[in-house]
Amino acid sequence: MPPAKRSEERARKAAELRAQQARQARNRRLVVAGSAVAAVLVVLGVLVAVGLTRGTPTSGPGAGTSGPAPAAVVSAVTTVPPSVLAAVGAGGTRQSLFALDGRPLRSGGKPLVLYVGAEYCPFCAAERWPVVVALSRFGTWSGLGATTSAADDVYPNTPTFSFHGASFASPYLTFEGVETQSNKRRGTGYEPLDTLTPEQRRIFETYNAPPYVPASAAGSIPFTDLAGRYGVSGSGYDPALLTGRTLEQIAEEVRAGTSPAARAILGNANRITAAVCAVTGGRPADVCAGAPVPALMKDLPRVP
């Protein structure tokens, strides 16, 4: 073999060797990289699997127990003097109702008010106060529960009522209150309570979604449907107003109607009262014609 060809051959073999070494080095790096990624995925997978499957039904830390609402508390919020309600008016609250264009909701021949919430939810805790006050002007509550929002959520332990097991009797309207979960922790969620009927689910999924509510709030709770004409998504005021108070203290404040919390509760109650009057055809007259209801009825949202 001529020397030039021999040198060419050596160069070719050296290049092949370098290429082979580069391939081997690359493969080693790939194995190391792949192993690192696989290790991360395995650790993450184990963490998620353990976290999601460990069935540890426990009470939330310090979560308030649910039980019947004290009679004095129920009495205080269901007999708020009309003069107090009139003095509060809208209570500085924003309009939290929105118009629905669905078919009228009726049950038992009367307009239906459907509330969907959960005991753990602090915004549901806030919203129940005005709902209880407002509807008490149209009928009689029985079996109202007392509970708190979850201890480990925002606005922990907000005192409130529970509609789980409660009933409402009225010649003017029907009320259905659904509390889907308790405030007792179960794994990553809370213990289930009430189950939506197919019709309640249809209403919830249809009217608690765009275009009626923003996409970010779709499916959220609390949600209230007032006879298919008005809806309320969320609470009409900040639950922080209730922080640090007991159920009894809030009830006393509501009856007096002077504290910021009471004004927010009664202002929202007056707005709900106006909407209910709109769907009951102004009945009962003493409620629907009394201040501030007529003025707030004019402020009700309309379907565009």
Added chain:
Amino acid sequence: VSPDGPPRWVPPLTLGLALAGAAVAGYLTTEHFTSSRTLVCPGTGAVNCAKVTTSAPSMFLGVPVALLGLLWFLALVPLMTGRLWRSLRRGPARLRLAATLLGIPAVLYLVHAELFTVHAVCLWCTVVHVIAVLLFAAVVLGEALRPSAGPG
């Protein structure tokens, strides 16, 4: 594979992931400071962004972890550009690898906090965690696939 850099798909993929991570972390940072104004609870107690973004583990040394995540993604953006991926200097590659590696213990800690301390999952946080892991995987594989040795 480009002559000096990683496979062609690596820079745009990692840059896209860093930008997407910054966008979602930016949303979560906003949510951290304003969630109390959205007066609703999610339909299920297990998925609750407000609860997660306002929980104790959502702060690190007094700074919201969402904000730290946003700053982390923003710092990664220049490192994921094609120019720095193609750089033959070892500094950017080492920094890129170290930065994405730093995200992994943070993700593990935050997932642990969600599942075992806060007992709620924030879907947007999960998106950020997935992006951080994908970014780590893409960077590690991108470095390994370079024709020349990576940062080593």
